[in-house]
Amino acid sequence: MRDFLIHTYDLLIRGSAAIMGFFHGMTSGNHRSAVLLLCLMAADYLTGLIAAWLSKSRKTKTGKLSSAAAFRGLLHKAVMVLVLVISAVLDWFIGDHNAMFFTAVCWMYIGSEALSLLENLTLCGVPVPAALKRRLALFSQTEEAGTQQPAPPIS
Numbered sequence: 001m002r003d004f005l006i007h008t009y010d011l012l013i014r015g016s017a018a019i020m021g022f023f024h025g026m027t028s029g030n031h032r033s034a035v036l037l038l039c040l041m042a043a044d045y046l047t048g049l050i051a052a053w054l055s056k057s058r059k060t061k062t063g064k065l066s067s068a069a070a071f072r073g074l075l076h077k078a079v080m081v082l083v084l085v086i087s088a089v090l091d092w093f094i095g096d097h098n099a100m101f102f103t104a105v106c107w108m109y110i111g112s113e114a115l116s117l118l119e120n121l122t123l124c125g126v127p128v129p130a131a132l133k134r135r136l137a138l139f140s141q142t143e144e145a146g147t148q149q150p151a152p153p154i155s
Helices: 002-026 032-053 067-094 100-123 130-145
Strands: none
Touching: 002 032, 032 067, 032 100, 067 100, 100 130
């Protein structure tokens, strides 16, 4: 068991270093928003695992840990990174040194990840202001119904 943990830790450290190096090279080290996005993605994934460990996950029927749900979460994050790479290549192709597409895509995903992280934190029992809880409840209701409804203002 000890060897498994050592190898897993080593894999996580090396994998994280490789991903960070890739993003640093891809963005020439100028886009802190990419680092923020990666931190939010990691925090969202970890809090999702904690919520599942506490049997409060919304990704499974039982609310418990599921390797299939965890894999879907990683796959979702990988597709997000793929879209970021495509937006960076698009900026490079059109010669935009301001990284217009990359920045727009990055901030769109930052908003999405922040909402997901906030939802996971509420599932884990972290105190969140009541106004934010009401907004999250509205988002989850419209997501379940599959409709887009304008949300009432925060009061």
